[in-house]
Amino acid sequence: MSKLKIAVIGAGSISEAHLTAYSVHPEVELIAICDLNETRAQEKAERYGAGTTYTNYMELLQNPDIEAVSICTWNHMHAKIAIAALEAGKHVLCEKPLCKTVEEALNVQKAVHDSGKVLQVGYVRRYGTNVQTLRKFVDAGQLGEIYYAKASCLRRLGNPGGWFSDSERSGGGPLIDLGVHVIDLCWYLMGKPKVKSVSGNTYRKLGNRAHIDNLSYYKAADFNAEHNDVEDLANALIRFDNGASLMVDVSFTLHARKDELTVKLYGDKGGAEIEPELQIISEQLNTIINITPQIDHPSFQFQPGFNAEIAHFVDCCRGRTETICPVEDGVEMIKILSAIYQSAAEGKEIQF
Numbered sequence: 001m002s003k004l005k006i007a008v009i010g011a012g013s014i015s016e017a018h019l020t021a022y023s024v025h026p027e028v029e030l031i032a033i034c035d036l037n038e039t040r041a042q043e044k045a046e047r048y049g050a051g052t053t054y055t056n057y058m059e060l061l062q063n064p065d066i067e068a069v070s071i072c073t074w075n076h077m078h079a080k081i082a083i084a085a086l087e088a089g090k091h092v093l094c095e096k097p098l099c100k101t102v103e104e105a106l107n108v109q110k111a112v113h114d115s116g117k118v119l120q121v122g123y124v125r126r127y128g129t130n131v132q133t134l135r136k137f138v139d140a141g142q143l144g145e146i147y148y149a150k151a152s153c154l155r156r157l158g159n160p161g162g163w164f165s166d167s168e169r170s171g172g173g174p175l176i177d178l179g180v181h182v183i184d185l186c187w188y189l190m191g192k193p194k195v196k197s198v199s200g201n202t203y204r205k206l207g208n209r210a211h212i213d214n215l216s217y218y219k220a221a222d223f224n225a226e227h228n229d230v231e232d233l234a235n236a237l238i239r240f241d242n243g244a245s246l247m248v249d250v251s252f253t254l255h256a257r258k259d260e261l262t263v264k265l266y267g268d269k270g271g272a273e274i275e276p277e278l279q280i281i282s283e284q285l286n287t288i289i290n291i292t293p294q295i296d297h298p299s300f301q302f303q304p305g306f307n308a309e310i311a312h313f314v315d316c317c318r319g320r321t322e323t324i325c326p327v328e329d330g331v332e333m334i335k336i337l338s339a340i341y342q343s344a345a346e347g348k349e350i351q352f
């Protein structure tokens with residue numbers, strides 16, 4: 001079988017994870033890389049063996065050899081590039097978030113349906129072996145009905161700067177950047193319940209704290225701390241039609257003692273913690289028991305997660321299976337995130 005011909009659009013920080021995953025996949029041939037920054041595109045192309053580089057994604061999409069693309073650009077270009085790629089007959093793996101607004105999300109969804117091509121949303125954390133292991137327990141009814149979930153992704157220092165802190169290009173701060181992952185994990189494992197209402201708060205109290213010394217953090221490829229108009233903390237309560245609820249808080253910076261990543265689910269037969277490491281909580285013979293599944297990676301592993309995400313994308317492009325991260329899940333998330341921002345701006349609960 002001939003190899004699947006891939007291009008990566010956006011050659012910044014996260015493209016490394018995509019490029020590495022493609023380079024180890026036996027059925028993939030990486031043929032092109034595109035970035036506004038020509039030197040960056042060329043440097044990556046050389047390193048990962050891609051034959052062609054572009055600075056204009058529309059030119060790349062005209063290349064008939066390319067069958068599928070990864071979109072790893074700033075958020076505000078996701079919808080535009082995804083729609084153009086689908087219209088050009090390419091399959092798309094789009095980094096999270098799917099896009100910035102509900103209107104854009106619905107346009108992408110229409111383009112997916114019209115084109116019949118694959119679009120997979122980059123919810124990479126779903127591919128963690130901790131999540132896939134727990135998924136089996138949830139599907140087998142071991143947690144019963146999950147009626148409550150709680151997730152925190154708190155960075156004490158970690159505004160990535162550049163486009164991340166420019167709401168025009170990012171769509172927001174830690175909520176759209178980090179919240180998207182942890183809200184999605186809870187929602188996915190809860191069985192994707194329908195959202196009923198959302199109440200949220202956002203705060204801009206600490207700025208980006210670029211003055212802090214001797215503490216490193218994730219940065220955009222073009223790091224620049226001068227402009228920052230995004231929230232540094234967001235929290236929300238999401239209510240679902242089935243009566244379940246989800247509480248979340250996320251920050252780029254906060255006066256917290258240390259960074260915190262926790263994702264917890266509570267059902268009427270058992271509970272679970274996905275992060276910081278997989279745990280299942282249950283009851284037997286009148287005794288509460290905490291179960292520690294014995295797996296190699298009880299917490300999310302970055303590159304193996306991307307390798308699994310991209311292997312699944314390749315399977316979907318080959319028509320072997322349907323994606324577990326369809327466009328509909330991207331649309332639903334953008335509705336949730338937009339409602340949280342709206343709730344925070346208006347100071348009231350938003351009904352769906």
Ligand SMILES: NC(=O)c1ccc[n+]([C@@H]2O[C@H](COP(=O)([O-])OP(=O)(O)OC[C@H]3O[C@@H](n4cnc5c(N)ncnc54)[C@H](O)[C@@H]3O)[C@@H](O)[C@H]2O)c1
Pocket residue numbers: 009010011012013014015034035036037040055057071072073074075077095096097122124162163177219220221222
């Ligand atoms: N899944 C994850 O865990 C994860 C982690 C980090 C970032 N991301 C997502 O990946 C995307 C990129 O983030 P990053 O950290 O790599 O940012 P980055 O700034 O490091 O890289 C983005 C690159 O895109 C390029 N670019 C922007 N607009 C372009 C266009 N129109 N055409 C071609 N190139 C363009 C920029 O020049 C830059 O090199 C974002 O959507 C972000 O949310 C996902």
